[in-house]
Amino acid sequence: MLRKLLTNSLLFGISPYIPQVINVFLLPIMTQYLTATDYGIAGTINAYTQALTALSTLGFNSVLGVIFYKCSFQYKILWREIYGFLNIWMIFFAFLQGLLLYFIIPEEAAEYKWLIIALTNFSNVFFGPTATIGNYYYVNSMKPIPIVWRSILSGIVTLLANYILVVHYRLGYLGWYVGGFLGVFLMNASYWYAVNVELKLSPIYNFKRKTILKYLRVSLPTVPHYYCGFLLNSSSKVIMDFYSTPLPVFGRANIMIQISSLMENWVNAINQAIYPMCMESIKKRDEVRAKALIYVYLGITYFCTFIFSLWSREVFNILISNKELASTYPYAVIFVMAFNYRPMYVGASNIFFYHEKTTSLLRLTFCSGIIAFVLYCILIPFLSIWGIVIAYFIASFYMGYAGFYMKVFKDNSKITYPILKIAAIHLFLTVMALFFVDSDLNIKIVITIVFIACLVIKSWLQFKKT
Template sequence: MYKKIFSHTAIYGLAPQIPRIAGIFILPIITQYLTEVDFGVYGLIVAVVGAMTALSNLGLNVVLSNSFYKSPMQHKWAWRQIYGFLILWQIPYTIMLGLVIYFIIPEEAAENTWLIILLNTIPVVLFGPTSFLCAKYYQLQERPMPIAIRSMLIGFLSIGLNIYFIAVLRMGYIGWFLSVSIAQLCDQISYWIPLNRKFKLTPIFNFKRSFIKKQLKISLPSVPHFYSAYLLNTSDRVIMKFTNVTIANIGLYNVAGTVSSVVQSGVNASGLAIGPMLLKAYKNKDERLARNIIFFLQTIVLFGTFLISLWLKEIFFILIKNDSLQKVYPLGIILIMGYNYRPMYFGANTRLFYYEKTKDLLKVSFIAGLSNVILNFIFIPIFGYEAAAYTTFFALMYMGYVGYFLKAYKAHCTLEYHPLKWLSITLLLSAIVYYLVEIPVIYKICISVILILVLIFLLKKMIIKF
């Protein structure tokens, strides 16, 4: 089992991260031709589009996963009907997306309003939920390689386009939007062929309304849950605009998240790897295996984020060739350590998904997202854009651990996961690394070697439990 966790996490996480990491290393090339305003405009629009993405599938991924495991002989019929429904849903969704972008675009980008809207909506209009459905099908089949190959190829395509549009043609933030739009179109095309031809998951437009209504009753309560993830990760940029933070400072905050976004993607990818394993463990009533998987992943993530944060000052000074953009690495540490919430979050909330307790998810994710928004409105006007990193960290910790205290969770759990102990460790390590980042490099090397040896020792002990 541990080998599958390593291999699938490597394929889901590391393979797609190769172009992302390569993308970080092109920062010295493109940051010479970008300003705080470019980062601000792009970060703000990406935040808005990310928030809207939660509405694109109406939470039906919950139904897709459950039908795959609970109705193995009939799941394709269900998937095809959902496919047809979601394609029709993309019409009003695209209109809403375009309107939101129109009203949120800052003055600095007003001259390119319609181009930005077009570049962000074309992939949705032409292909709708195609890539989402096909990637989900591969994941549930525990076949990460097709997803990883596409992620790598599309990632490298995006990198090449970024260099061309930003460094060669000097198009600024428009170069980013062009790159993303072209890359998304290629990604959708690559998934359309296997989804419709190989898996025969063609859309049924004459779907049974009673069936869709039944599925929506299950899925819609989870929409605020998925939407809250975007409230946590991206709402801060939008709130900054409404609290009169300058586009330049929004850009600085976006720079702070350049490395943390890669860490976030890697941690989220580990969830794709362990998700099917946890569902199987729940199905087989193997609680000990489920807990071992969570503890194993949480240990790796804690050590990994600590080491990255320890070296973040040096990473920023190497990659960011812009003096005004280099100074925000302390905020990057807060954001990176915040993503330690994710493994323990999987432990509680995957169970709630499996037992279709989607309404209880609101107590976890929606409150976390709402608290982040409220705290941002309170503290950003007082302490500036830097406050957003700390409010996000607080909300992520809540989201990662509160699920263990819900009645719906306790009703289906027979083993203790020790959430308060893991939370205390995360808070302690976050405080320590925030100050250690300033120590001399020679001490950082010694600490890193010791931590890697300790990690190897702990993982060996955990592997025995599998």
């Protein structure tokens, strides 16, 4: 089980994030030619476009997986109808996104406003739904290779384009957008032949309205659920923009989040790998196995986030050539340690998704987003970037553990978790990482060895028990 989980995590779990990871490792070179203002412009635009991300699929991405497992013999027909509907919807979505970008692009980027709008919309409108269908097919079928080679190819194209445009032509933030567009467009377009011809999942435009309306009732309640991601991760940038935060400060927050995304991508990668295994276990009513998978997920996440946070000063100094930007590492400690909410959230939310209780899930996810948004409004004017990471941690903490106390989970799951104990470990590791991040290297080495030893012993005892 562990071997399969790690293999799948490395293959189709991490592969969708290869372009972002490659971009992070380009930072030692890129930051010599990018300013805090460049990061500020990119952060502002990304914050608003991410606000619309959930609307691009209307929540159907959550429905596709459920259909795959519950309707094994007719999922292709249902997917094709959803595919056709999404292709039509993307035309309206492109107009909405373009209108938003027209009004929010900063004055410093006004010269390239129409180009940015075109690049942001083009690949999503023509191939976004195609890539969604293809990716979900390969993930749920546990066929990682088609995703891997597309992601690697996209990452290489993005890397080369960013290097040429930012380093050689000195285009700054615009080089990022052009390079990112080329990589995403190539990856999304590459799914067209596989989805429409090889898998015979061509879109049905004459779809049954009853079918679409039936699944919209399930998918639309998840849109606020996915907006929790925006409220958690990006609404802080909107609040900073509202308070007219200087672009250099905006840029410092953005670079901190970009580096921290290394860990977030890894945590999400494990989730990609574990999702089909957990859903299969729940389908077979083997929740003991599902719980064991969540514990494995939790242990790996503890290990990665704590080690990264403890050594974040060194990581930032290696990856970032700009001293002003490299000094943002203390913020990353709390931000990264917040990611430990994810395994427990997945453990609870899988029950909600499988039993199609998505409306009830809003009480958990959207409330955590509102908590984050309110705290951002209160804390950012006084604490700046510290306000962002503190608010993010509190909201994530709520989302990670509150679901286990909800009636839907208790009624549909026979498994219990020691939530208070797990939450206490989460807090303890966060305090430890924050306290020792500026310590001497020898002390960090000792702490790392002791921490790894404790994890190994605990894992061995748990394995022996089972």
